[in-house]
Amino acid sequence: MxxxxxxxxxxxxxxxxxxxxxxxxxxxxxxxxxxxxxxxxxxxxxxxxxxxxxxxxxxIVSESLVQILASEGINIPTEVIQTGIDSYVMHTDVGSSKIDTPLDEKRIAAMxxxxxxxxxxxxxxxxxxxxxxxxxxxxxxxxxxxxxxxxxxxxxxxxxxxxxxxxxxxxxxxxxxxxxxxxxxxxxxxxxxxxxxQPAKTYITEFELGKDVVDTYFGNAMHVFLLNLPNLQFAAIIPKGNYVTLAMLGDKIDRDLVNSFLNAQVVKDCFPRDLELASINPCKCFPKIxxxxxxxxxxxxxxxxxxxxxxxxxxxxxxxxxxxxxxxxxxxxxxxxxxxxxxxxxxxxxxxxxxxxxxxxxxxxVTHFIQKRKSIKRGLLRMVQKEQLKPGEKRYLSTVLWDTFTGSAPYRSILFRTLKPQFWSNLIWKSFLGLFPVKIKGYKADFNKQSRSLGKLYQHGEIIVRQGEEGATLFVIQSGKVEVVQTKDSKEVHLAILTEGDFFGEMAIFEKDVRSSTVRSIGQTRVLTIDKKTLMNRIQDDPSLTFRIIQKLSSRIRGIDHKISHIRSIDRRNWNTRPEQLDDRDKGN
Ligand SMILES: Cc1cc2nc3c(=O)[nH]c(=O)nc-3n(C[C@H](O)[C@H](O)[C@H](O)COP(=O)(O)OP(=O)(O)OC[C@H]3O[C@@H](n4cnc5c(N)ncnc54)[C@H](O)[C@@H]3O)c2cc1C
Known part of the structure; x- marks a missing residue:
């Protein structure tokens, strides 16, 4: 068949x-x-x-899906993206903490x-x-x-x-x-x-707040709530232009649970003080998951x-x-x-x-267990707040939570990352301290204004990749263009101009080597990175993912082939028209 x-x-x-x-x-x-x-x-x-x-x-289009789509050549257009998410705030009934994206880049789309x-x-x-x-x-x-x-x-x-x-x-x-x-x-x-x-009943609604309110109170951040409410696994508020979407996930979510959630102080605190949420007539439904x-x-x-x-x-x-x-x-x-x-x-x-x-x-x-225990929640928040002061790669718990609530990594990867004695001893110690109900420092609502694009913006002349540096990411151009140059004997040689949808940096992914050339922005360029690990994991599951990369590499080799034969033909013509040079060269050899 x-x-x-x-x-x-x-x-x-x-x-x-x-x-x-x-x-x-x-x-x-x-x-x-x-x-x-x-x-x-x-x-x-x-x-x-x-x-x-x-x-x-x-x-929410997860970080991993945004990256995979980009490597398949599918860039989500700006008009489809309502907000590019760059951080989230974890709210519990004992305090809240802001968690920034592990990278200085927006790779989650809200639409x-x-x-x-x-x-x-x-x-x-x-x-x-x-x-x-x-x-x-x-x-x-x-x-x-x-x-x-x-x-x-x-x-x-x-x-x-x-x-x-x-x-x-x-x-x-x-x-x-x-x-x-x-x-x-x-x-x-x-x-x-x-x-x-087998499905479970969830809840979803949209509140119209106006762009200014959404920018001030939510910005580019998603808000995740871990509250001790029956049947609720977690809830998220996602900013989208004039609106915010509230999604409540769990089992058998009903009107009473929705009301309890909306009346929780930590939820009310996310919105302007004088706003009566119940008075906004939102679009709502109880879909199945x-x-x-x-x-x-x-x-x-x-x-x-x-x-x-x-x-x-x-x-x-x-x-x-x-x-x-x-x-x-x-x-x-x-x-x-x-x-x-x-x-x-x-x-x-x-x-x-x-x-x-x-x-x-x-x-x-485990999350549900934590939701019911204030001391662990305090410990968790303290750990996250301390981590946020460290550079990206040292934020163990923050990245674990980021991946759990944004859907950026498989659960097995999340679990493996927590299997570290240092992680658990730290959490147990902080949870012990959490037995003493000391007030948790609040988060500062200093959100970046909503923007509808993904990736990172580079200014004219800014270097995205530097020749000789180590790197483990592939780059996909979302908008704008870049110039690829190589420096040899202190001379800079122009290699190519790449535009929207093109990628670069693949050599450092497939060969364990340093960057072979420098790439810099021409005008403003928006670039999305794809992690080596995400790409390799997906290629393992789906080898056809490499087809586009091979296709692109093959067309680059063809381009180089054309250039070489063009140079050779010029060279040959020069030799034919200037035989004295040939003699000189012969002499030189
Ligand atoms: C509250 C909630 C929040 C969620 N949040 C997220 C999130 O943020 N990010 C995320 O990635 N996922 C999220 N999901 C899950 C996501 O919505 C689904 O996994 C996804 O929609 C599945 O896509 P699908 O194409 O399989 O099904 P669907 O999106 O349900 O599409 C099915 C389509 O089939 C059509 N159809 C049905 N019957 C027929 C028929 N007889 N003839 C012709 N057409 C038919 C329907 O009209 C529909 O368009 C959420 C789910 C819920 C319930």
């Missing part, structure tokens, strides 16, 4: 997983000269504000999944899901603006039906329906062993991806959608579309996420 020229695929659902699948499958098909017809069925219109155009989410909250003004072209869907369509997908109401599994081929009576047969049906109960039932009834994921993954999300010619398969516990669900979508796309195109192909090549990616979620449950178990 293979996809061949003329094969047809139906993707049911045009959320992140459906769009990622379509984008990567069509990309791989183009590279392997296979013509595939791919239909995306999606009834939602991402240009409509409010619930009708929204896929209900906190809207709207749809076109923004109900009746919001001045938000255009801002939907993240709309942006991804557009990418898939640009790569050749056809959008069918209808919901799928039935599937007949065949044989010979599955048939997809819509409400208006239309039906079509496909070689492969991809379920990317999120946690929509009716759609999950539709797959469950196909009786191939699929059992839907995947907490335990699906069983057997595939059979011959059918595969489920994203939230309706396996997700990431409480964070980075879009990152998990990316991982499952890409694994399913590479399996379908490179190996085949039988149950065995999906078992051998798609399921391992899901199992890895599932295993990480088991560790995540332990991490959140």
């Amino acid at each position: 293979k996809l061949t020229n003329g094969s047809k695929i139906a993707v049911i659902g045009g959320g992140p997983s459906g769009s990622f699948f379509s984008y990567f499958l069509l990309d791989l098909a183009k590279r392997s000269d296979t013509h595939i017809h791919l239909d995306i069925y999606e009834p939602q219109d991402y240009t409509i504000q409010g619930p009708q155009g929204c896929n209900h989410c906190g809207g 709207y999944r749809g076109a923004g909250p109900l009746k919001s003004m001045g938000l255009t072209e801002s939907s993240f899901d709309g942006f991804l869907l557009k990418l898939a369509i640009q790569n050749g997908a056809t959008l069918i603006n209808k919901g799928v109401t039935g599937i007949d599994i065949g044989p010979p081929k599955p048939i997809v039906k819509t409400k208006d009576g239309d039906s079509d047969a496909y070689d492969l049906v991809v379920g990317a329906v999120g946690l929509n109960p009716r759609s999950l039932k539709m797959f469950n009834e196909l009786d191939f062993g699929f059992s839907p994921p 995947n907490v335990i993954g699906a069983k057997q999300p595939f059979c011959d010619r059918v595969v489920l991806i994203g939230d309706c398969s396996i997700s990431k516990l409480y964070k980075n669900g879009i990152g998990a959608a990316f991982i499952t979508a890409k694994a399913a796309a590479t399996t379908a195109l490179l190996y085949g579309i039988s149950k065995k192909d999906f078992t051998d090549h798609y399921w391992p990616a899901c199992k890895k996420l599932d295993f990480d979620n088991a560790i995540g449950r332990f991490v959140f178990g």
